[in-house]
Amino acid sequence: DAGVIQSPRHEVTEMGQEVTLRCKPISGHNSLFWYRQTMMRGLELLIYFNNNVPIDDSGMPEDRFSAKMPNASFSTLKIQPSEPRDSAVYFCASSSINHFGTGGNFNEQFFGPGTRLTVL
Amino acid sequence: SQQGEEDPQALSIQEGENATMNCSYKTSINNLQWYRQNSGRGLVHLILIRSNEREKHSGRLRVTLDTSKKSSSLLITASRAADTASYFCATAPGRNMLTFGGGTRLMVKP
Numbered sequence: 632d633a634g635v636i637q638s639p640r641h642e643v644t645e646m647g648q649e650v651t652l653r654c655k656p657i658s659g660h661n662s663l664f665w666y667r668q669t670m671m672r673g674l675e676l677l678i679y680f681n682n683n684v685p686i687d688d689s690g691m692p693e694d695r696f697s698a699k700m701p702n703a704s705f706s707t708l709k710i711q712p713s714e715p716r717d718s719a720v721y722f723c724a725s726s727s728i729n730h731f732g733t734g735g736n737f738n739e740q741f742f743g744p745g746t747r748l749t750v751l
Numbered sequence: 752s753q754q755g756e757e758d759p760q761a762l763s764i765q766e767g768e769n770a771t772m773n774c775s776y777k778t779s780i781n782n783l784q785w786y787r788q789n790s791g792r793g794l795v796h797l798i799l800i801r802s803n804e805r806e807k808h809s810g811r812l813r814v815t816l817d818t819s820k821k822s823s824s825l826l827i828t829a830s831r832a833a834d835t836a837s838y839f840c841a842t843a844p845g846r847n848m849l850t851f852g853g854g855t856r857l858m859v860k861p
Contacts, residue, residue: 635793664848674794674839674851687848722793739784740849742793 635743637723643749649711652746655704656725664740665698665708666722674722680706681728713750720745756852757840763858770827772855774840775820783816784841784849785825794839794851797825832861 636655644650656663665677678688680700688698695714700706710717724740758773774783782801786794800807800816800823807814813826827834837856841849 673853676848676850679848724794739796739799740794742795744793 635723635725635741637721637743637746639746640744641747641749643751644713645751646714647712648750649709650713650717650748650750652708652721652723652748654706654708654723654743656706656723657741658704660725660727660741661703662726662728663700663706664724664726665706666724667719668722668745669719677708710748713748715750718748718750720747722746757838757855759855760853761856761858763860764830766830766832766859766861768830770830770834770857770859772825772838772857774823774825774852776823776840776842777821778842780818780842782843783814783823785812785814785823786839786841786851788837788839788854790836797838827857830857830859832859835859 635657638653642650662679662681664679666674667677668674675690677690678698679686683700683703695712696710698708708721722742722745724742726740727738756775762770764770780802782799784799785797787797788794798807798809798812798814800814802818805816811828816823823840825838835858837854839851839854841851843849
């Protein structure tokens, strides 16, 4: 298995532009997570999907951020319009959750290599 | 605030020495996980310990869990330069997702 695949690996854009980050989870995993990592705030969970359905998006910073998972093998995180403070490394991770709703029987998460976003 | 907090924030040791990192958390958990992140890479899962376990081993890694103190420790024995990385603990505080701490940056000098 190739693991979690993210694209692009690096993205440099100008303020106000739309940015789309892509993720392909590990085949067979039923949960997908988007994280953002910065020096100041560490690793933050933005949103997670279970069986392609968004379960918790409370970490999404604001309406400029949106995420979709049209099928089990693809997800996108979009920022429109982008701002310099969005500069960070964005990680996608996937996992297989055994018991949805129990609040904690979480298996390990497998992370992609990340997308380093720079907004000028 | 973060559910898990690692201590120390940074640790520098010589190759061959043991490295101990601690994690404290606030709410009850089902399990606690440790991850490693090499510079410029994604996180890699190291070990998972369930709330009914007190100690777990994996190779040179030893993890302990004290649910009464809401704390965990990760011990890396006989450290190698290749162990240089950031180490994160992660807990599932009942919202069906993991919350990561700020991490411990480990430097192993050859």
